[in-house]
Amino acid sequence: MGRLPRDFFARDSLEVAPELLNKVIVFGNCRGRLLEVEAYKGADDPGSHGRRGMTPRNEVMFGPAGRLYVYFTYGMHWCANVVCGADGECSAVLLRAVTPLEGLAEMRTRRPAARRDRDLCSGPAKFTSAFGIDGTHNGSDLATADSGVELFDDGTPPPRDPGRSTRIGLSAGAELPWRWYVRGCDDLSRRG
DNA sequence: ACCGGGATGTTCT
């Protein structure tokens, strides 16, 4: 129970990812439960931003665990990762979908295109947009909540038998089964 | 339901 400590994140991203399912993310008035995640690594992961080593964009991925790596993509979208592993190692988990719990009215004003509540956070860039998370949060620390973004364990355990699949939207590294999700939810980024 | 294309601009080759 309570805010997730740094030690929770300071492990292999393949280990952390499925345990993030059902954890609660909070920012401002918005609160939601993590439903879908993907693990990324470094040089050994052809689908990772870190595959060719450190650059100005991805340097947070190489830093201490528990920080947020937020990047801009397709000219208009932000995506958020939780940094994992040891300091100096490239490792992170992409937060791909959330079930909205609180702050839905605020989410709707930020995401007028969402027709139904389950469309508010059913994708990595939908979720950041709904919560108001963007590049100003890159590098912020979840363990101290220095930017206001926090991850909580509210006592709901991760699924005993989570759904698992290949990662979404990649050209290289698409064959690795590093995506996990809560089965049976209708607000995943895709049908589970 | 499923598919195709356009939006939009940063990052790295």
Place this chain on the structure above:
DNA sequence: GAACATCCCGGTG
């Protein structure tokens, strides 16, 4: 200059 860890809209069946 190409690629991009995406989303939305409008077509068709």
